[in-house]
Amino acid sequence: MTAIAAAATAPPPRKSLWRRTRNSRTAYLFLIPALLVMAIITFYPLVYQVWMSFTNYGLTNLKAGSPLPGYVGFNNYQRILANNIVIPNFDFLRILVFNLFWALSNVILHVVIGVAVALLLNVEGLKGKRIYRAIYILPVVIPPIIVATVWRNMFDPRYGAVNYLLNGTVGALFKLPPISIDWLNQPNPIFAAGPLILPLAYFALLTTNIWLGWPLNSVVATGALQSVPKDLYEAAEMDGAGWWAQFKVVTLPYLRPAMLPYAIYGFVITFNLFYLSYFMSGGGPFGQTELLVTTNYRLVQEQHLFGVAAAFSVFIFLILLVITIITNKLARATAASDA
């Protein structure tokens, strides 16, 4: 297409290379600062990381001027897949399955609650909408590290606000003995099926992340709801459509294009959510709430296995690549079904 247009308009004598590349030269001139910075601190370390993943980079290779590490081939990758790592309770498959389940369960609940609250605040005649909207946005503006550390203390078995709240409400109502649930360290999993193990700590993390995550989904959903033409509802009502049918036929087609990209974005963010796992449960009990990113951090920070950590990062990158390809396909498939 462009070739045809160019052939039609280009004058017979070819311009010199210098003149033809004028646009590109200006572009690269402007790009020099950003490309230079990224080449040194972003792209070079990533390439270096791939090289590191094939070496036994360790503490002895750290100092300036110390010998370079030895080449070990795919040994680091094999060690990870064979769970031959000194971290206690290391199980690559279990961590991966838990991480996927963690992200998926969070995003589904975020979207469902976010849409439900958006619908609630969209009810005509509801008083105090503005105040509620202002309150509901508050969890979003608190830095995640503060959220994680505060909720860590809220789930404390002896002094935590969650147990105090349970004692004051459910406990007082049914005259139960004092409740002191060890939310973050209770050792017996609530659910276990093959590599998927969900300890009580998972539900504590889930609660925290729902608190943190639904409000923005609600904001995005509210924006989409406001774009639904009101007469569509009236038309549906005249056709005798009930509440659920109206939601499915009128509301959902307007919600989906706004919510789906945001849900995909939320999935990747939650998949890599470092703070909650690291600060609340510390990956426990028995490493069952460890995520890929926290494991990667421990490999460097606690074990100083730089080579293994690099290989682990390459795995993370490949997994995220597959996730991106799948979600892109998913987004395209639903977009096509809308048309």
Place this chain on the structure above:
Amino acid sequence: MTEQTQVAKAPVLAMPVTRTRTRHRGRLTLGRQILLQIICLLIAFTCLFPLLWVVSMALDPRNLSRPDGLNLIPQGASLDAFAKVIAQPTANPVTFWQLALNSLFIACLIAAISVGVGILAAYVFSRMRFTGRAFLMLAILAVLMLPAVATLAPLFTLLNRIQFGSFNLRNSLIGVTLAVVAGQLPFAIWNMKGYIDTIPRELEEAATVDGAGSFGVFRHVILPLSKPVIAVTAFFGFLAGWTEFYFSWAFLQAPKDWTLAMALNGMVGQYAANTKWSEFAAFAILVAVPVAVVYLFLQRYIISGLTVGGVKG
């Protein structure tokens, strides 16, 4: 978001008709109004509960080591916990101001570099067609996919090898800044490019007719119109530095270099047997409130960026 509300309000002529209809349809019965209000209040309570709890712990005049119950509204208030935590938040002889200054240094530098270096690149990617554009954009997208934590190993080892006398780049605030910028700069470029894409090209034509070159258009048209996204991107860079934990915790050693997040880490969990929860709460408030206030101010821009960028993918 603003666009969408405009769309919703657009058919002005139809307004009176729909209004009479909705008055009939939209008026809530008292029973339903009460029911919905109860649900809304319950949700509001869940949002506010952790915040109330932290504020009450920090203000409680008894300055409790551990809360003795659910005192959401403390009896009286005192700023003792704040005073203590400002004087010496950790076991190290470092004041809150020293920690805050370190975090502020990292945060401002990250914001300045990611926006200052990124904005011109964002303009180029948005407006110019050149050889290698698709490849470079793909490279930036690929970097965005990888979480920053997963680049710890190479950044640690590479920065550690840069040593001038007793100064080690890894063991310094500059080193932490560079490590964060490595991930923040591609994000900044991508974020600002998405916004510049939405600026109508017609606005540039007047400047081009007046004889402005590419840089003139950037300076006099794009830059002034990009103020909202520059503010938001700078804020995200600031936030990344202000609450930065994993690079600082892995890189920094001397207590004088500690950041707010590192001190916070020492106040919870296994290290925190001697930390009063009232002081932890006061510290958490001191860290969170400045950024929370700015976030609330920028909220409108951040959210419109989310929806615009989100729909475009």
